[in-house]
Amino acid sequence: MNLKDQSKIQDVAIIMDGNGRWAKNRSRPRIWGHVRGASVVSKIAESASDLELNSLTLYAFSTENFSRPDQEVNFLFKLLDKFLIKEKQKILKNNIHFRVIGKFDFLSEKTLRKVRELEDLTKDNTGLKLRFAFGYGGRAEIVEACNTLISKNLKASEENISKHLYDEIINIDLLIRTGGDQRISNFLLWQSAYAELFFTNTFWPDFSSQEFQDILSQVSTRERRFGGIHTSSETEFQKENQTHL
Numbered sequence: 001m002n003l004k005d006q007s008k009i010q011d012v013a014i015i016m017d018g019n020g021r022w023a024k025n026r027s028r029p030r031i032w033g034h035v036r037g038a039s040v041v042s043k044i045a046e047s048a049s050d051l052e053l054n055s056l057t058l059y060a061f062s063t064e065n066f067s068r069p070d071q072e073v074n075f076l077f078k079l080l081d082k083f084l085i086k087e088k089q090k091i092l093k094n095n096i097h098f099r100v101i102g103k104f105d106f107l108s109e110k111t112l113r114k115v116r117e118l119e120d121l122t123k124d125n126t127g128l129k130l131r132f133a134f135g136y137g138g139r140a141e142i143v144e145a146c147n148t149l150i151s152k153n154l155k156a157s158e159e160n161i162s163k164h165l166y167d168e169i170i171n172i173d174l175l176i177r178t179g180g181d182q183r184i185s186n187f188l189l190w191q192s193a194y195a196e197l198f199f200t201n202t203f204w205p206d207f208s209s210q211e212f213q214d215i216l217s218q219v220s221t222r223e224r225r226f227g228g229i230h231t232s233s234e235t236e237f238q239k240e241n242q243t244h245l
């Protein structure tokens with residue numbers, strides 16, 4: 001597995017969960033939670049940019065979310081459209097490289113055009129790589145990559161699969177999930193192979209830049225061993241085991 005040689009947290013992904021329960025606690029409709037949740041996205045992206053992370057991948061709509069009532073699904077599509085209009089200038093100003101990942105060909109022409117336009121306008125930007133996972137499923141992504149390999153007559157290898165995923169970010173350092181549940185829900189299955197996991201009970205609309213920074217500093221103290229042993233243990237190991245080897 002081709003993992004980075006340094007353990008610094010550079011590539012972060014977030015499962016933005018808990019919008020519905022946040023609204024329910026306030027006796028408001030679920031879509032109100034989505035509206036409030038959308039406003040948090042911009043704040044966290046800005047923090048990620050200020051903190052000079054390499055990338056931030058946000059889970060906005062999963063392949064499984066199609067099973068929700070049509071009205072909610074349509075509302076979430078509309079929110080994406082609004083986000084693209086509202087955040088365009090900020091994304092450009094902050095030198096952000098923006099992309100949407102997933103199978104989102106179900107989006108309206110109008111929204112797709114906005115997605116493509118913003119991707120194109122930001123393609124040479126050198127700042128934060130901001131990814132929106134929309135209509136995204138981790139298994140579907142791997143299956144698509146494998147099918148592309150078959151059609152190109154290439155063999156399946158870690159390198160070849162990695163090269164044919166939706167995006168170039170193939171190692172996530174930290175995967176955060178808000179909303180209290182402790183599961184991956186089909187997000188970045190390949191990319192999270194060695195990710196640090198962090199689960200917070202905070203519902204997404206209450207998630208703040210402060211909590212984001214606290215999580216980053218907490219996780220950065222974790223020792224990431226990537227299957228090895230701690231470097232100081234290596235000399236100890238030599239000493240302790242010399243006679244047995």
Ligand code: IPE
Nearest residue numbers: 016017018019020021022060
């Ligand atoms: C996450 O919040 C947003 C999406 C999945 C689109 P939810 O809508 O899943 O909120 P809860 O989990 O029901 O509270």
Ligand code: IPE
Nearest residue numbers: 015016017059060061062185
């Ligand atoms: C995961 O949240 C998907 C997104 C945040 C977009 P869900 O609310 O859909 O996850 P499950 O169904 O509880 O696992």
Ligand code: MG
Nearest residue numbers: 017018019179
């Ligand atoms: Mg949920």
